[in-house]
Amino acid sequence: MPDGMTEIPVRFTLNGAEAEAAVAPRMPLIDLLRGEFGLTGTKRSCDAQVCGACAVLLDGQPVSSCTLPAFEARGKAVLTVEGLAADERSAPLTEAFVNNAAFQCGFCTPGMLLAAKALLDADPAPSEETIKDALSGNVCRCTGYKKIVEAVEEAAEAMR
Amino acid sequence: MTEREFRTVGKAVRRVDADDKLSGRAQFTGDMSVPGMAFAKLVPSPLPHARIVRVDAARARAMPGVYAVLTADELVNMETRYGSDKKDRPVVAMDKVRFQGEPVAAVAAVDLATAEAAAELVEVEYEELPVVSGIDAALDWRGEPVHESNLCHEYGYEWGDVDAAFRNCDRVFEDTFTFPMVYHYAMEPHVCIASYEPGRIRLWTSAQHPFLVQAEIARLFRLQLDQVQVVVPFVGGGYGSKSYTKIEPLVAALSREAGRPARLALSVEEAMRTVRRHAAKATIRTGVMNDGTIIARDCVGYVDTGGYTDNGVRVTERLADRMPGPYAIPHVRVKSYGLFTNSTPAGSYRSIGGPQAVWACESQMDVIAHALGLDPFEFRVKNLVPQGEEVRRGKRPIEGDLEAALRSVADAFGWEASRERAASERTSGPADGGVKRGVGFACAVTNSGASPTSTSLARLHADGSATVFIGSAEMGQGSRSAMAQIAAEEMRIPYEKVRVVASDTAAVPWDRSTGSSRSTTLMGLAVQGAGADIREQLLRLAAEHFEAFPDEIDAEDGQASFKGETVAFSALVREMFGGSGGELIGRGYVTPKHPSGKLRQDPVFWEVSIGAAEVEVDTATGEVRLLRYYSVSDPGKAINPKQVEGQDEGAAMQAIGHTLLEEMLYEDGQLLNPNLVDYRVPLFTDLPGEFETVLLETGNGPGPYGAKGVGEGGIVCVAPAVANAVFDATGARVSSLPLTPERVWRALREQQDA
DSSP: OOTTOOOEEEEEEETTEEEEEEEOTTOBHHHIIIIISOOTTSOOOOSSSSSOTTEEEETTEEEETTTSBGGGGTTSEEEOHHHHHHOGGGHHHHHHHHHTTOOSSOSSHHHHHHHHHHHHHHOSSOOHHHHHHHTTTOOOSSSOSHHHHHHHHHHHHHHO | OOOOOOSSTTSOOOOTTHHHHHHTOOOBGGGOOOTTOEEEEEEEOSSSSEEEEEEEOHHHHHSTTEEEEEOGGGOOSSOOEEOSSSOOEESSOOSEEOSTTOEEEEEEESSHHHHHHHHHHOEEEEEEOOOOOHHHHHHSOOSOOSSSSSEEEEEEEEESOHHHHHHTOSEEEEEEEEEOOOOOOOSSOOEEEEEEETTEEEEEEOOSOHHHHHHHHHHHTTOOGGGEEEEOOBOSOOTTTTOSOSSHHHHHHHHHHHTSOEEEEOOHHHHHTTOBOOEEEEEEEEEEOTTSOEEEEEEEEEEEEETSOTTHHHHHHHHHHHSSOSBOOSEEEEEEEEEEOSSOOBOOOSSTTHHHHHHHHHHHHHHHHHHHTOOHHHHHHHHBOOTTSOSSTTSOOOOSOHHHHHHHHHHHHTHHHHHHHHHHHHHHOOTTOOEEEEEEEEEEEEEEOOOOOEEEEEEEOTTSOEEEEEOOOOSSSOHHHHHHHHHHHHHTSOGGGEEEEESBTTTSOOBOOSOTTOIIIIIHHHHHHHHHHHHHHHHHHHHHHHTSOGGGOEEETTEEEETTEEEEHHHHHHHHHTSSOOOEEEEEEEOTTOTTSTTSSSSSEEEEEEEEEEEEEETTTTEEEEEEEEEEEOOSSOSSHHHHHHHHHHHHHHHHIIIIIOOOOEETTEESOOSTTTSOOOOGGGOOSEEEEEEOOOOOOSSGGGOOOOSSGGGTSHHHHHHHHHHHHHSOOOOBSSOOHHHHHHHHHHHHHO
16 A cells, blocks of 8 residues: 555445455455455456446446446445355346356356346346347357347246 | 167256356456465567667666566576467567567566556667558568568468469459458456476466467476476466467566566456457459359468467468368469568467458359359359368368258258348338348358367276366366266266366376367367276176176166166275275377277368358448348267357357457557457347357267367358348448448448449
């Protein structure tokens, strides 16, 4: 920490549990999650809010944790892929990804699952077009997208 | 005896990495930490071509928290240059820089912020040189060349009497097509942790070819192979970008200098200055008879390999191999040239040289069909190489029935009906006539498989579970799962009982590489061999147990049976060792002399690629919308059909990128769009309304159960199929990619003016 910079105390909910940290003003949320909390499921890729690999849910909404200052999490609920995976209610979503071959290298998968969860929480019966629009902030370079759309459709049906 | 049914092969089993990858637990190189490791930052050259006059790292070295600065001066007591075919790439730039972003130095520090700050303090004085920009400039160059000359490699072949044949043709066509530089965008940029210790180097890296990296590092640092360990955790996408050796030598040298492990994680911008696909220019001259018979073809191709060779030699050759197309042509001449320019070095990218070659070949096929008044589909069918005949003289004959494959895609797509519908809509269409529809087709075969050399080990444990050891890197293609399936099938144990250990050179036996669609075929054969070795051992043990002959024993589901009695494999293993423990070890070798006899000829197999596209072109704006795309994938035997489809769809989507969107833009050697905002890759919203893979299982591959590789075929035909559809819709021929609205609009204007 260079001189003259004050760390900001941050209390927030992380994957359902109370969390506390002191962060530098410009520390992005991803560094807090990966560095301080060891939650390496959140991935860094484009650093430009295009790819969605770093997406986490902030009060249920997808955000790019590579650019969001960590202090913005103050008083809010952060959900990462580790939290999603631990929540049985999300099992139909992850299982749909398995059944439909909706992941390959897995680097985009954490952000993709979280963006899909946010969509399904808001719209339990999304159309194909709605799914494509809702996930257009998440890049997958492996699958060609079709199987992810099919997985989200299957998950929507299973969760209804 | 009835044929045994497969238990796991051919089924869409749950991937062995599913739980890790869906929970965030999957460990990629960037998720790892080694005690005491330093964080590294590159000092990139801002100039594309310059002599290095002086590097002064004194201020950077003096900065608190800096462990080391690596410059060319530190490259002592080691070899200094590396490369897969030509050792022309220095570990850090020596004497001169050849592309913008070339590392001139690297800093290792206590944390990344310190490394970044120190990198800014490294002073480099340059003497600028004229910049070689692109293929045309490289060919006609009078200034200082990039290397000793701008020629990296040349290649060619010929059969028949080409010049005489052209004189006897009814028509001769000559067309030139260009293909842009594109970037893989593996979502995980290159990342490496190196630990240099006396007499030993350990590397954790995002590499596709761990054993080639091991050999390169051993050579550079003058060590034996056993002194270099390369571990490849999960790889966040490869597509060729992590082939051969990339940042590993620099990180190892930096670790040596720092006296501690060092970690370098590139940004996307740095990755775009590490590797890309070769831009290309191809001119094809084709002589035909009026009935559509192709008589002669003369192809000249150039690829731009950038500042260093990287994989430029092979790409130059593959471009040439793939340019004449899957056609029976009596007179052929092909020449290809790889050229150095001042840009990011170009390496492997999914089907090396393939999309470039097929873009030219299959675009011209449509030009010819149109000029002769033939259906472009039937024109292709008429000229296809028949099954069992050579498509390249002296190479393996085509193992598949290409015409049947083409017809299967045309049928699924509804080629004739779609073509007629689009044509009738164009003539009787809406009054404004602004949006026009068209359909296009393309086909190709690509020589795949690289070298037929792999090994594998399998261990059947005392409880009946098994571990299989493979060299393949898991970069999404699902190799660990496919190998678990093959091993389970051969050992006659359930898929769920197999664990796969992969891509750690200290733990697994040697493999050449993960690329060229080779793993299922070649590592698959090695695993099949290792699994069969264990099965044979089990049968011998069971024969002893039952006092019978091995061929009287049935083995299935983890147990052996004879005349109604059964014994578990686990019991057989324990019996052999006379106690509670022990295990069986099986091995599989794959060499060109493999006992199947199927690996003697080059290539290992021909990968079939076919594409049918329907587009809508807005003639007012030039915008192309891809409405439908049909592809084919022939895995011979699909070990896991869902994953085969996924490979094909993913490849086709990457091709939609280079067809409609992607292009690295350079001006005077400066990369103008080094980020994902300005370099646009396909998104969900670019998914065509119909996006289908026709899965053929012809059973004619050299791999296990008749399997052969997939994964590259899907990327090859999209661009020409789409451009041919644009032509069908509008009559405008675009000869450069990507088909941006501006490019298409200009072609439409030229068409109107003509």
